[in-house]
Structure formats: structure tokens, C-alpha cells
Amino acid sequence: MTGRLEVGVLGPLRATVGGAEAPLAGTKLRSMVALLALDSERFLRRDELIEELGLADTTKDAVNALHAHVARLRRWLHENGCDTGAIETVGSGYRLAVDRSAVDAHRFTDGVTHALAVARRDAPGGLAVPSVVATMLEDALSQWRGDPLVDVADGPRAAAAADELRRLRTSAREVLLDAWLATARPRDVALAAPAFIEDDPLDERLREQFILALQHLGRHAEAVAAYRSADHVFRTELGISPGPGLRTLLHHSPHRVLATHR
Numbered sequence: 001m002t003g004r005l006e007v008g009v010l011g012p013l014r015a016t017v018g019g020a021e022a023p024l025a026g027t028k029l030r031s032m033v034a035l036l037a038l039d040s041e042r043f044l045r046r047d048e049l050i051e052e053l054g055l056a057d058t059t060k061d062a063v064n065a066l067h068a069h070v071a072r073l074r075r076w077l078h079e080n081g082c083d084t085g086a087i088e089t090v091g092s093g094y095r096l097a098v099d100r101s102a103v104d105a106h107r108f109t110d111g112v113t114h115a116l117a118v119a120r121r122d123a124p125g126g127l128a129v130p131s132v133v134a135t136m137l138e139d140a141l142s143q144w145r146g147d148p149l150v151d152v153a154d155g156p157r158a159a160a161a162a163d164e165l166r167r168l169r170t171s172a173r174e175v176l177l178d179a180w181l182a183t184a185r186p187r188d189v190a191l192a193a194p195a196f197i198e199d200d201p202l203d204e205r206l207r208e209q210f211i212l213a214l215q216h217l218g219r220h221a222e223a224v225a226a227y228r229s230a231d232h233v234f235r236t237e238l239g240i241s242p243g244p245g246l247r248t249l250l251h252h253s254p255h256r257v258l259a260t261h262r
Contacts, residue, residue: 007037011145036096043093052155111140134179189213
């Protein structure tokens with residue numbers, strides 16, 4: 001009897017078989033598991049894996065080197081109580097036969113996609129059922145443990161996948177903060193937004209939501225400080241002042257933050 005393989009890439013690579021941790025030693029082994037798990041619904045070509053693992057640059061016979069890494073992956077599966085047939089070979093490609101629900105990146109993507117669809121449903125100018133949307137996004141975002149694919153080889157597919165996951169995380173966070181504001185939870189916004197902004201310092205929408213939450217809480221001095229921080233970052237990094245969203249919002253601040261920057 002074999003255990004169910006689950007793979008986590010939303011942070012340092014993590015694998016479990018039947019609920020038990022299955023340590024992955026070595027960058028190339030981690031990279032193969034991560035890449036095959038992310039593309040579990042299709043076969044990865046041999047040349048794609050060779051490029052991702054950098055084998056053409058480090059070995060004289062990249063194909064044989066790849067075969068050796070695949071054999072090592074099969075041994076790892078066997079040693080951890082997983083069916084070695086989970087690695088399927090078709091022509092010049094390989095596939096990891098793992099359920100979509102067993103990969104945290106797929107659960108996150110599917111959860112956010114569903115939540116955003118619910119948020120847009122029949123909601124002109126606002127969010128549909130914001131409390132439901134908030135719960136869905138909280139669940140999806142809770143799967144993150146750190147930077148995605150942080151300890152795998154920095155190949156083009158891995159880099160593109162990590163960038164896409166970060167972009168989707170930012171979209172999910174923006175909608176989550178909107179949902180919290182729509183359900184009278186500005187304190188949650190004020191607590192979460194600084195960490196979100198640290199990850200995406202040039203995201204103006206996150207800064208708007210943070211300042212709006214501070215205003216709702218009556219923390220006007222902190223709202224002024226948050227605007228000044230945004231102004232400094234945008235001028236330093238982009239050579240521009242904050243956009244109309246922040247300026248319009250802060251024109252309505254009791255402390256007239258914009259007036260302090262004239």
C-alpha cells in the first residue's frame with residue numbers, strides 16, 4: 001500500500017507521503033519534484049527539464065545526467081513509501097502523477113480564482129457577498145509559508161511560476177482587504193496591510209486600503225505617516241508622486257495630508 005504524495009511550493013519545498021514528512025536533499029531533486037508537481041497535468045519535455053536543472057552547462061552528457069536524476073527521484077519515492085510509477089515516461093517527457101489538490105500552489109490558484117469569480121458576480125461597484133469572499137481568500141492565502149520556489153534551481157519555468165504566484169497573491173490580498181473593509185473589519189486591514197506592503201512596496205492599492213483603514217479607526221497621525229512613507233517610496237523608486245487614488249482619498253482626511261506636502 002502506498003501513501004498519497006503532497007507537495008508544497010509556497011515557501012521552502014515540502015513533500016509529505018501519507019502525511020509524513022519526506023525530506024528532499026539537493027537542489028536538483030527539489031527542483032524536479034517542484035516542476036513536475038506544478039505541471040502535473042501535462043508532460044515536461046526532456047529538454048525543458050535539462051534547461052531548468054542547468055544540466056547542459058554542468059555536464060557533458062545532459063540526457064544521461066537527467067536519466068540519473070529521474071532514477072534518483074524514483075528511489076526517493078520508493079524509500080518514502082510512494083509508488084515509483086508516479087513518475088510516468090512518455091516519449092521524451094516525464095510526468096508526476098499527483099492529484100491537483102495535492103499541490104498547494106494549485107489549491108491556492110483554484111481557491112483564489114473561485115473567490116474572485118464570486119466577488120465579481122452581480123456586484124457593480126462593489127463586492128458580492130464580501131464575508132464569503134473574505135473567508136475563501138483567507139483560506140487560500142493561509143497556504144503560503146514563505147517565498148514560492150525559494151529553494152529550487154532558478155530556471156526560467158520556475159522563475160515564471162514564482163512571479164505568477166506572487167502576482168495572484170497580490171490580487172488576492174487586495175480583494176481580501178476590500179472584503180474586510182466592506183464587512184467593517186478595518187482593524188484586520190490595519191494589522192495585515194503593513195506585511196502586504198512590505199512584499200509589494202510599489203502597490204498603490206494596498207497603501208490606499210491601509211490608509212483608509214487607519215482613517216476608519218481614527219488613527220489619523222498614522223494615516224499621515226503612511227502617506228509620507230508612500231510618497232517617499234514612489235519618489236525614490238519611480239521618481240513620481242503617489243497617484244490620484246491616494247491623493248483623492250487623503251483630500252478627505254481630517255488632517256488634510258496632502259496639504260502637508262505642498
